[in-house]
Amino acid sequence: MKGVILTAGKAKRLRPATIAVGKVCLPIYDKPMIFYPLSLLLELGIDDICIICSSKDKPIFENMLKPFKKVANLNIKLIEENRTLGTAFAFNSASDFCKNDDSILIFGDNLLVDTNLTLKLKKAKKELKGATIFGKEVENPSSFGVIEKDSSNKLISIKEKPLHPKSNLVLTGLMMFDNTAFDKIKNIKPSIRGEYEITDLINMYIKENIASAEELNSNCIWLDTGTHDSMLKASQIIRDYQKENGIYGSLEVALYRSNKINKQQFNKLISIYNTEYQEKLIETLEEDEKQV
Numbered sequence: 001m002k003g004v005i006l007t008a009g010k011a012k013r014l015r016p017a018t019i020a021v022g023k024v025c026l027p028i029y030d031k032p033m034i035f036y037p038l039s040l041l042l043e044l045g046i047d048d049i050c051i052i053c054s055s056k057d058k059p060i061f062e063n064m065l066k067p068f069k070k071v072a073n074l075n076i077k078l079i080e081e082n083r084t085l086g087t088a089f090a091f092n093s094a095s096d097f098c099k100n101d102d103s104i105l106i107f108g109d110n111l112l113v114d115t116n117l118t119l120k121l122k123k124a125k126k127e128l129k130g131a132t133i134f135g136k137e138v139e140n141p142s143s144f145g146v147i148e149k150d151s152s153n154k155l156i157s158i159k160e161k162p163l164h165p166k167s168n169l170v171l172t173g174l175m176m177f178d179n180t181a182f183d184k185i186k187n188i189k190p191s192i193r194g195e196y197e198i199t200d201l202i203n204m205y206i207k208e209n210i211a212s213a214e215e216l217n218s219n220c221i222w223l224d225t226g227t228h229d230s231m232l233k234a235s236q237i238i239r240d241y242q243k244e245n246g247i248y249g250s251l252e253v254a255l256y257r258s259n260k261i262n263k264q265q266f267n268k269l270i271s272i273y274n275t276e277y278q279e280k281l282i283e284t285l286e287e288d289e290k291q292v
Contacts, residue, residue: 001125001176002098003041003049006090007034007057007108013227022057023225024108025064028249029235029242030277032064033225035249037106042254043118044125046104048075050097052090055080068251071269072260086195088188095182102128103181105198107173111234113241113248114220124176130210131202132176133158135169136222137215144170145199147213155211158199169215172222175202178210246284253284 011023018026024034034051041049053061058078065076081093091105104125124132133155135147146165148157158171175198184204191197205211216222221241223234242248252269255261261269266285270278 001046001102001104001128002094003044003046004091004094004098004103004105005034005037005041005049005051005108006087006105006173007051007053009109010084014231017228021060022054025057025060026231027235028111028223028225028231029238030247031249033111034061034064034108035251036111037108039249039251039254040106040112040117040121041104042074042251042260043257044104044121045258047072047258047260048097048101050077050079050094051108052079052081052093054082067269068255071265072255074260084195086191087198088185088201089196091198091201092182092185092196095185098179098182100179102176102178104176105174109225110173111223111225112172112174112216112220113223113238114217115245116217117220120214120216124214128176128178130178130208130212131155131181131205132212132214133202134172134174134214134216136172136220137168137218138170138222139168141165141168141170146170149213153212153214154209155202155206155213157206158202160197160199169213171199171202172216177201177205242280246287247281250281250284252281256285257288 007022007024011018014023025032051061058080061078068074069076077097079093081090142161142165145158145160146162146167147169148166149155184201188196188200221237224230225234247253252266256266270281
């Protein structure tokens with residue numbers, strides 16, 4: 001399975017901060033936003049990853065990820081896409097990279113905080129047949145893509161921002177597709193707003209009766225990063241979470257957990273941080289070892 005992270009949005013609501021850098025390069029507490037979805041893929045054991053990014057952010061990503069690619073021998077490809085024609089359009093930019101492999105798609109600003117999330121995703125990855133989308137219950141479903149599923153997790157429908165939602169379960173920016181996804185995207189036509197919608201791709205799988213929906217745990221935190229205030233709140237949540245659970249979203253920890261680097265390489269990667277932060281990262285690994 002290949003990983004695809006979408007990051008090329010213009011993030012106009014976050015200007016002037018995003019005049020300097022793209023949204024996912026901004027920090028959420030102690031690390032760049034992109035580290036959270038990227039570390040999730042690495043913990044899943046996925047080291048073939050494509051990041052769809054703007055030309056402005058490409059050199060930033062190259063510099064940021066260079067030491068990780070070198071030490072852990074990661075295959076991270078950066079693909080420029082400066083047009084904002086919808087998520088399915090952006091996802092299709094990774095078609096040559098993914099070729100005939102299954103894929104896991106994550107929106108770069110999609111931050112999911114849950115210590116058990118990796119286990120859930122590994123199970124879904126192993127059992128993938130068609131498409132699997134991941135949903136979370138919210139209080140205001142009409143603001144999202146609303147999921148309707150049956151008791152066996154079969155996906156019945158998904159509708160974007162309906163006036164009368166059939167459930168409180170909504171689509172997050174996390175989904176898995178089999179290797180027919182890019183053939184299906186070729187048949188998507190622009191929506192009323194002129195974009196190629198990812199929900200249209202999901203609906204194709206629904207028509208073929210090979211789509212499922214997994215509900216994320218109630219204790220899974222889904223962080224909003226759409227405004228300056230929500231970015232601040234997300235940072236506060238990450239800060240508080242890390243006080244109780246250790247560092248979350250660390251690339252170094254993710255690589256070590258997935259056996260891509262050894263302890264010596266781990267120490268080399270974290271040597272650029274201040275002593276206090278290094279100690280926190282080491283403590284996170286030590287807690288892992290206690291639980292084995």
